[in-house]
Amino acid sequence: GAVVSQHPSWVICKSGTSVKIECRSLDFQATTMFWYRQFPKQSLMLMATSNEGSKATYEQGVEKDKFLINHASLTLSTLTVTSAHPEDSSFYICSARGTSGRVGNEQFFGPGTRLTVL
Amino acid sequence: QKEVEQNSGPLSVPEGAIASLNCTYSDRVSQSFFWYRQYSGKSPELIMSIYSNGDKEDGRFTAQLNKASQYVSLLIRDSQPSDSATYLCAVNGGGSNYKLTFGKGTLLTVNP
Numbered sequence: 001g002a003v004v005s006q007h008p009s010w011v012i013c014k015s016g017t018s019v020k021i022e023c024r025s026l027d028f029q030a031t032t033m034f035w036y037r038q039f040p041k042q043s044l045m046l047m048a049t050s051n052e053g054s055k056a057t058y059e060q061g062v063e064k065d066k067f068l069i070n071h072a073s074l075t076l077s078t079l080t081v082t083s084a085h086p087e088d089s090s091f092y093i094c095s096a097r098g099t100s101g102r103v104g105n106e107q108f109f110g111p112g113t114r115l116t117v118l
Numbered sequence: 119q120k121e122v123e124q125n126s127g128p129l130s131v132p133e134g135a136i137a138s139l140n141c142t143y144s145d146r147v148s149q150s151f152f153w154y155r156q157y158s159g160k161s162p163e164l165i166m167s168i169y170s171n172g173d174k175e176d177g178r179f180t181a182q183l184n185k186a187s188q189y190v191s192l193l194i195r196d197s198q199p200s201d202s203a204t205y206l207c208a209v210n211g212g213g214s215n216y217k218l219t220f221g222k223g224t225l226l227t228v229n230p
Contacts, residue, residue: 032216043206043222044162093161097216105150105167107218112161 003027004096006110013084014118021079021113023094029074030096034107035067038091050077084117091115120145122209124221132229137194139224141207144188150210151183151190155203156223162206166192197228 003026013019023033032051036044048064050056050071058064068080077096081088091114095107121144131137139153150169154162168174168181168190180193190209194201204223210216 034217044220046217049217091161105169106152106164107216108164109154109161 002098002106002108004030004094004108004110006094006113008113009111010114010116012116012118015085016083018080018082019084019115021081021092021094021115023077023079023096023110025075025096025098025108028096028098030077031074031099032097033071033077034095034097035069035077035079036093036095038093038112044093047079081115084115086117089115089117120148120209120211120219122207122219122221124205124207124224126222126224128225128227130227130229131197133197133199135197135228137197137201137226137228139192139194139205139207139226141190141192141221142188143190143207143209143219145209145211145219146185146188148185148188148209148211151181152208152210152218153179153181153190153192154206154208154220155201156206157203194226197226199228199230202226202228 005024007022035047047062048056048058050069052071056069071077093112095109123142153166155165156162166181168183174181178195182191204225206223207221208218
């Protein structure tokens, strides 16, 4: 149980285009989803926290107009990187937390999306 | 500024030995503590959670928590080459948003 999927697993795009990444909780309802970014040989950096049906809360230094987050249902959150540039190339990982029990106390991670902007 | 500190390693142990990973945290009100394993190029995988002082065992893994010392550790018994990965310590400060603060991770190498 507590499976989180992400799509796509990798994407290559041209500079200036927008990329949408989907994060789904497959076997539980995720009231909260988190979006992280990880550069090579660095730790996870939290970008934003999204709660179902409300606006995402962004961490300091993360541009909310560049990284659009939508959490429209209890099983789906999306991250759109708008007008992507090479410096946005990174490993984007989502995690999800449920409402009770084990999934209520712990975050479960998706497999990640590797974005390369040319 | 909440901080989670880990020895970056690399920590190298022979197969069959005990690997000991350590973590300290700065926020005294932290309530939940987690160890994640991350293989190169993959996302983190939760391997242990601990919420109260003392030891918690799960198979070859034992997590130890000492809130007074703001210290949490992970012991891996009978280490296997497949345990070679980066181990991330994560702390939840207990806020309603359940955000985790991650350490930078310790790279563990288990030599056959």
